[in-house]
Amino acid sequence: MALRAGYLPGINANDVEWQTLTYDRDGQAIEVLVPLLSDEQMKDLSGRIKEVSRQHLKSMAVSDITATIDAAIARLLDRNDTYRQQAEEYLPLITGYDAEMVRLGLTGYLKTFRQSELRRFVAEDFVNPKILDEFQPLPKGGYGRAYGPDLLAHIWAGNVPGLPLWSLISGLLVKAGNIGKVPSTEPLMASWFAHIIAEIDPKLGQCLAVVWWKGGDVDREQALLNQADLVMAYGNNDTLHQIRDRTPITTRCLTYSHKVSFGMVSKAALDTGKAWEVAHQAAYDIVRYDQQGCYSPHLFFVEQGGAVTPQEFAQYIANELDCFEEKFPRRSLSIEEASGVAAWRQSEEMKSFFAENNAVMGDANDAWSVAYSEAEEDLAPSGLNRTAKVISVKQLDDVPARIAPYKAFLQTVGIAAAPEELQRLAGMLGAVGVTRISALEHMTAPEAGWHHDGRFNLLDLVTMTEVERSAETAAEAFSDYVD
Amino acid sequence: MTEAQIIKTLLDFIAADGTTDDEFSPLALEIFAYQFENNIPYQRFCRQREKTPRTMQSWRNIPAVPINGYKDLTLSCCDPEAAERIFMTSGTTKNGVRGKCHHPTLSVYDTSMITAFRQRFMQEHTKLRMGILFPTEQTMPNSSLAHYLALALNEFGSDGSRYLFNDDGLDHEQLFAELDRAEQTGKPYALLGASFSFVHVMDKMSHLGKTVSLPEGSRILDTGGFKGQSRELELNEFYDLLEARFGVPRDHCINMYGMTELSTEFYDWGNATCPSVKSGPHWIRSQIVNPLTGEELPKGDKGILVHCDLAHFNCVSSILTEDAGIELDDGFLLLGRAEGAEAKGCSMAVDEFLKAAQG
Numbered sequence: 001m002a003l004r005a006g007y008l009p010g011i012n013a014n015d016v017e018w019q020t021l022t023y024d025r026d027g028q029a030i031e032v033l034v035p036l037l038s039d040e041q042m043k044d045l046s047g048r049i050k051e052v053s054r055q056h057l058k059s060m061a062v063s064d065i066t067a068t069i070d071a072a073i074a075r076l077l078d079r080n081d082t083y084r085q086q087a088e089e090y091l092p093l094i095t096g097y098d099a100e101m102v103r104l105g106l107t108g109y110l111k112t113f114r115q116s117e118l119r120r121f122v123a124e125d126f127v128n129p130k131i132l133d134e135f136q137p138l139p140k141g142g143y144g145r146a147y148g149p150d151l152l153a154h155i156w157a158g159n160v161p162g163l164p165l166w167s168l169i170s171g172l173l174v175k176a177g178n179i180g181k182v183p184s185t186e187p188l189m190a191s192w193f194a195h196i197i198a199e200i201d202p203k204l205g206q207c208l209a210v211v212w213w214k215g216g217d218v219d220r221e222q223a224l225l226n227q228a229d230l231v232m233a234y235g236n237n238d239t240l241h242q243i244r245d246r247t248p249i250t251t252r253c254l255t256y257s258h259k260v261s262f263g264m265v266s267k268a269a270l271d272t273g274k275a276w277e278v279a280h281q282a283a284y285d286i287v288r289y290d291q292q293g294c295y296s297p298h299l300f301f302v303e304q305g306g307a308v309t310p311q312e313f314a315q316y317i318a319n320e321l322d323c324f325e326e327k328f329p330r331r332s333l334s335i336e337e338a339s340g341v342a343a344w345r346q347s348e349e350m351k352s353f354f355a356e357n358n359a360v361m362g363d364a365n366d367a368w369s370v371a372y373s374e375a376e377e378d379l380a381p382s383g384l385n386r387t388a389k390v391i392s393v394k395q396l397d398d399v400p401a402r403i404a405p406y407k408a409f410l411q412t413v414g415i416a417a418a419p420e421e422l423q424r425l426a427g428m429l430g431a432v433g434v435t436r437i438s439a440l441e442h443m444t445a446p447e448a449g450w451h452h453d454g455r456f457n458l459l460d461l462v463t464m465t466e467v468e469r470s471a472e473t474a475a476e477a478f479s480d481y482v483d
Numbered sequence: 484m485t486e487a488q489i490i491k492t493l494l495d496f497i498a499a500d501g502t503t504d505d506e507f508s509p510l511a512l513e514i515f516a517y518q519f520e521n522n523i524p525y526q527r528f529c530r531q532r533e534k535t536p537r538t539m540q541s542w543r544n545i546p547a548v549p550i551n552g553y554k555d556l557t558l559s560c561c562d563p564e565a566a567e568r569i570f571m572t573s574g575t576t577k578n579g580v581r582g583k584c585h586h587p588t589l590s591v592y593d594t595s596m597i598t599a600f601r602q603r604f605m606q607e608h609t610k611l612r613m614g615i616l617f618p619t620e621q622t623m624p625n626s627s628l629a630h631y632l633a634l635a636l637n638e639f640g641s642d643g644s645r646y647l648f649n650d651d652g653l654d655h656e657q658l659f660a661e662l663d664r665a666e667q668t669g670k671p672y673a674l675l676g677a678s679f680s681f682v683h684v685m686d687k688m689s690h691l692g693k694t695v696s697l698p699e700g701s702r703i704l705d706t707g708g709f710k711g712q713s714r715e716l717e718l719n720e721f722y723d724l725l726e727a728r729f730g731v732p733r734d735h736c737i738n739m740y741g742m743t744e745l746s747t748e749f750y751d752w753g754n755a756t757c758p759s760v761k762s763g764p765h766w767i768r769s770q771i772v773n774p775l776t777g778e779e780l781p782k783g784d785k786g787i788l789v790h791c792d793l794a795h796f797n798c799v800s801s802i803l804t805e806d807a808g809i810e811l812d813d814g815f816l817l818l819g820r821a822e823g824a825e826a827k828g829c830s831m832a833v834d835e836f837l838k839a840a841q842g
Contacts (some may be wrong), residue, residue: 158829189558236835256832292828335774335785335807340832342774342787343551343805350555353527381836409831 006035006189034212053177070115096331117448120373124449125458141469146462148174153228156347163180204247227409259294266417270306281441283320288444298382299361314372321368330367346381407433510842528838547801549583553582561587570627595794603750610641616676635649671700718757746794762814
């Protein structure tokens with residue numbers, strides 16, 4: 001049986017060209033049919049979504065939209081629901097991630113979209129959320145209302161299950177019509193979510209669609225870019241560059257590029273009682289989705305002077321990674337991925353020839369590697385897929401200056417430190433471009449309403465219409481009660 | 484063995500045609516022992532893997548150095564200062580560092596090149612009039628490809644063979660004059676150069692609406708591929724275009740696969756179908772391995788290429804490339820560079836980071 005991805009309101013499935021994606025993991029092959037629209041179909045679909053978005057969605061209250069999203073999320077959290085069951089069954093096969101890791105990851109992630117969290121999400125960006133529903137008085141005078149775009153185009157990338165829901169839900173919260181392009185690496189989750197929304201509220205279901213084309217098919221991409229009022233794109237710099245170049249000048253294009261995240265461990269956290277737990281947390285962040293997320297740590301700066309040395313701490317992480325391999329085995333790697341891991345590992349080994357205390361822990365056959373360095377090393381990504389580096393530093397305060405040149409690539413820093421250190425480091429890290437600081441073990445699970453790459457997820461999507469005080473005053477002169 | 488003995492043995496080995504594993508392996512192990520003894524960074528590399536000449540049974544077990552190793556280590560048996568020539572790597576560099584291959588003498592490199600080139604490119608011809616679409620050796624003294632092409636021209640080019648490259652790049656005027664001349668004389672012609680030079684030439688020809696029909700027996704040699712260039716062509720499209728623009732049938736369009744970290748080149752027997760089967764002469768052997776463990780993969784599985792090139796005697800003979808391939812009975816399919824795998828999610832990978840950080 002082939003699964004079907006995509007969600008195309010108002011289009012007869014028989015009129016669409018379906019292509020087959022095959023996923024073969026450890027001998028278990030599954031096929032997913034994905035829809036490839038013609039230019040004409042894309043144009044019609046865009047037109048209809050814009051129309052329903054203008055006529056219907058814009059007049060819905062945000063609270064009604066959150067209620068529908070909440071109901072959809074509830075189904076995805078319910079292990080008796082067929083969609084949830086499909087997600088648990090097929091996402092591990094498609095992405096290769098360990099089934100238990102996917103299951104736990106989905107639950108943790110989806111919980112951040114319950115109604116109360118969605119309200120928090122809106123309140124993060126809008127002091128007065130009612131501004132999305134109707135004109136509201138503005139502090140400077142006059143009135144204002146925030147409008148989402150009629151058509152928001154999402155171009156998603158990557159295989160971390162469920163990530164597309166993030167921007168899709170953002171779009172719905174600001175009453176945007178949405179067309180999302182799913183990546184071949186995980187085309188299902190966004191499609192299922194769209195179907196559930198449509199089952200709960202058929203009219204709202206007409207305000208979103210999920211499409212596919214093969215990455216790099218610029219003609220199909222252009223068809224959507226031409227129709228969109230706002231574009232949100234994810235991917236590497238080359239991909240984003242060409243998407244931005246081809247977006248019409250009057251259309252805004254928001255890009256989310258690849259990032260590097262890392263951890264910091266203070267000597268305060270390195271006493272013999274606590275260090276194991278900290279290492280366990282650090283290893284968990286490495287293991288979650290095999291470091292494929294922008295918030296996944298590549299390296300850890302570990303402070304000298306604690307009861308546990310940075311080198312011992314590196315060994316602790318290595319041990320924890322080894323234990324996690326039992327519980328959440330690493331997914332099988334493609335030749336390209338294996339080559340990336342090997343190149344990183346071998347390069348670290350070479351360095352250890354010159355630097356006495358550098359070391360590479362883990363055997364070439366292990367599903368993880370930890371490199372340890374005492375050299376003045378700069379920020380650099382690891383080989384991914386459970387490879388990490390521990391860099392020993394005299395004091396954590398030296399780290400911000402070392403990472404400052406890489407401002408454009410920084411995102412999350414996971415910190416284990418005492419309160420006053422946390423305060424001090426947060427100020428220094430923020431100043432060099434870090435946009436999120438979390439505890440270790442939480443790096444890969446941002447809290448609801450977080451500001452992705454430091455941006456305002458909802459505010460960035462809207463345009464304000466303001467009625468200035470002069471218009472109000474002038475109108476008075478034309479009222480029928482004027483003296 | 485001393486350096487002089489190694490050189491003598493190698494020259495004899497190259498001259499002797501057709502060898503079996505039984506003859507290849509002992510020499511490979513002797514050269515490994517020589518490198519192990521004289522190349523200290525390589526010795527450390529081997530010791531870390533618990534491999535020494537004493538434990539070695541076959542060339543297949545010789546530790547292969549990742550080509551990136553040339554950027555971190557000086558891998559030379561001779562005093563690097565005493566080298567006759569240093570070839571340097573190009574392409575993606577790590578912190579701007581280029582890998583160096585030291586050659587105490589070019590005699591082995593040259594003999595290796597000449598012997599294989601005669602068999603694989605010249606075939607029925609002793610000499611051919613040649614045009615080179617690449618800078619001269621004087622312009623690029625550290626480029627192994629510039630040296631390779633100079634050898635081709637000097638050894639096998641008939642009178643009138645020349646570089647079709649000047650200070651400003653490709654010399655289209657001279658090139659077109661040469662092509663027209665070849666068409667008129669009816670004598671076979673050979674055009675050699677970087678794959679990407681051919682793309683530029685064909686773009687220019689397309690712009691001018693020019694095609695030529697080179698005489699029967701003419702041939703083309705391209706090398707290097709398109710990675711990292713502003714324009715990438717599918718191989719089939721590339722060879723179709725070559726055939727259409729120059730009138731050289733695809734089975735006479737030969738692709739050479741070589742690298743700075745080797746002293747021997749691989750060739751195919753034309754590109755009627757792509758990807759073509761590549762093979763090398765009897766003094767180089769290849770394996771397909773799992774890059775993580777270095778273990779050899781069963782025939783037919785996709786993996787990373789390891790080459791053991793006896794002619795690269797001064798550095799290390801066995802290298803782990805970044806090229807993906809599949810082993811066949813008569814050679815291997817080259818599937819292109821196993822791009823240091825971009826993350827499947829939104830995390831940044833090493834290659835992308837290097838590129839971005841260097842602007």
